[in-house]
Amino acid sequence: MTYIEEPEGSVPGLSPGARKLAARCEPQVNELARRMARGAFENLGGYAELPADVKDVEIAATARHAMRLFLRSAVRGPRPSDDGLETFQTRAAQRAEEGMPLQLLLRTYCMGTRELWRELRTLSEPGEEGALVELGDALFAVQDRVVGAVTESYLDEQSALAAEQRERRRSLAQALLDGTAHPERSLADGPALVVFMHLGGGSGGPGGRSPVTVRRLVRRIQAALDRAFGTEALTLLDGAGGHAIAPGCTAVPDQLPELLREIAGPDTRLGACAVTEAGDIPRAAHMVGEVVRIAQACGRPAGLHLLDDVLLEYHLSRPNEGSDRIAALLAPLAGRPELVETLRTHLAQRQDRRVTARLLNLHPNSVDNRLTRIMELTGLDLGAPRDAALALAALALGATA
Incomplete structure (x- = not known):
């Protein structure tokens, strides 16, 4: 070889x-x-x-x-x-x-x-x-x-590139919600829908979610919003919820509440308000957050909440010279969450004791006993329209939520 x-x-x-x-x-x-x-x-x-x-x-x-x-x-x-x-x-x-x-x-x-x-x-x-x-x-x-x-x-x-895009969208959302200047603010000028989400906790609540779980949850919510609105929603979200802005949209798509419940749990709540220009976004963002808080404080079922759904409660909850005194009416119930929940549910169900008992898994007589105790501790007569309105206002102010 x-x-x-x-x-x-x-x-x-x-x-x-x-x-x-x-x-x-x-x-x-x-x-x-x-x-x-x-x-x-x-x-x-x-x-x-x-x-x-x-x-x-x-x-x-x-x-x-x-x-x-x-x-x-x-x-x-x-x-x-x-x-x-x-x-x-x-x-x-x-x-x-x-x-x-x-x-x-x-x-x-x-x-x-x-x-x-x-x-x-x-x-x-x-x-x-x-x-x-x-x-x-x-x-x-x-x-x-x-x-x-x-x-x-x-x-x-x-x-x-995706991280840059997320940060750009987050930065623009923050600027729009704060009402501050941003180089790309014109991208969201014109009509838009402002949404606030309070996410259901699932097991352990929002605060119990791991960072990995939170990131995955936020990505899934972002995808659901983009799909439902048919546009890139600008979001500022964490494990408890947050705000979203959908440029060019004026109403919540019918499928969105169900999509969010599937992703974040059955207790998920959202509020929404349409605006005509970017300058209206900060006011609308504050308002929809308040609408969701009030709906929850007053025992409304989880889901979509609009201002018209809680119009009276929203009005009663606006801070004024008498707010502290109204909130103090329910101070005697501090440390008695079962009484607060009974009052909230009873008022939300138009004072129907049988529906209240069914929702709380109680006997109607137990509901009567709790209501009697509430009236003894607070001095309110829940059968009187004025006192029932005061109790509703106290709940709306959120002092004992």
């Missing part, structure tokens, strides 16, 4: 025959790249819609670089100036920023590998089967490394 010295720096493990076949293919790289750009790539779904400069320059150039880098390394071994995977990682990040789908990007790499493999097969001669197998193994091993690096770089860039 004749010993043939391997060139310095060649790829370890490749036989001289494999290097010879790679050298025969190397001059075909430019033509092969042109054929792929004009033929094979055009058959990929979504490729035709890409900008011309991306197709004709970026993707074709990347394919040409990948083939030449592989063949050159196979023939002469990697040089100190070779950038390895860096070029592919950089261009993957660019494709992510441009919005090119990841599956399309990866298919261009896989198709480039397949076309190069076909060219190697075409150029191989009888007796070079072993060399062809060697190059095939090396080629597909390189493809694994490239696809892995490209995917990681693409997803990292996409994640960074």
Whole structure:
């Protein structure tokens, strides 16, 4: 057997025959790249819609670089100036920023590998089967490394872009809710719907959710809002709830309350108010938060709450010179949450003792006993319209919620 010295720096493990076949293919790289750009790539779904400069320059150039880098390394071994995977990682990040789908990007790499493999097969001669197998193994091993690096770089860039987008939306939402200036405030100028959400606690309540659970919850709520409103909602949310602004919308979609209950629990509440311009958002945001708080304090069932639903309670709850004295009427019930809940439910159910008993899982006589105790402690006669209104106002002020 004749010993043939391997060139310095060649790829370890490749036989001289494999290097010879790679050298025969190397001059075909430019033509092969042109054929792929004009033929094979055009058959990929979504490729035709890409900008011309991306197709004709970026993707074709990347394919040409990948083939030449592989063949050159196979023939002469990697040089100190070779950038390895860096070029592919950089261009993957660019494709992510441009919005090119990841599956399309990866298919261009896989198709480039397949076309190069076909060219190697075409150029191989009888007796070079072993060399062809060697190059095939090396080629597909390189493809694994490239696809892995490209995917990681693409997803990292996409994640960074998504984080920037979330922060931009959050910053704009904060500025709109505060009434402060923001460079992109004009994006939300005009009619909009302002929503406040108080999320159901589920097991452990909002405060008991882990940071991971909260992030997942917020992402799911954001997706539900975007889907229901058909636009990117601007949100300022945490594990307990928060505000959302839906530009261009004037009413809560019918499916939204149910979507939020499925995501955050059956106790989820939301209030909403339409505004005609961005300057009205701070006032509306405060108002819808108050509407939800009052509805909860007065025993309204969870769900969607509008101002008209609690119009009297909202009016009674506005702070004035008599607010502290009204709130103090229920001070004797402090430490007796079962009495407060009974009063709240009884007033919400129009003082129907049987409905109150059913909702609280009590006997009607037990409800009567609790109501009697409430009247003894507070001095209020709940059968009198004036005293019932005072009790409702005290609940609305939230002093004993």
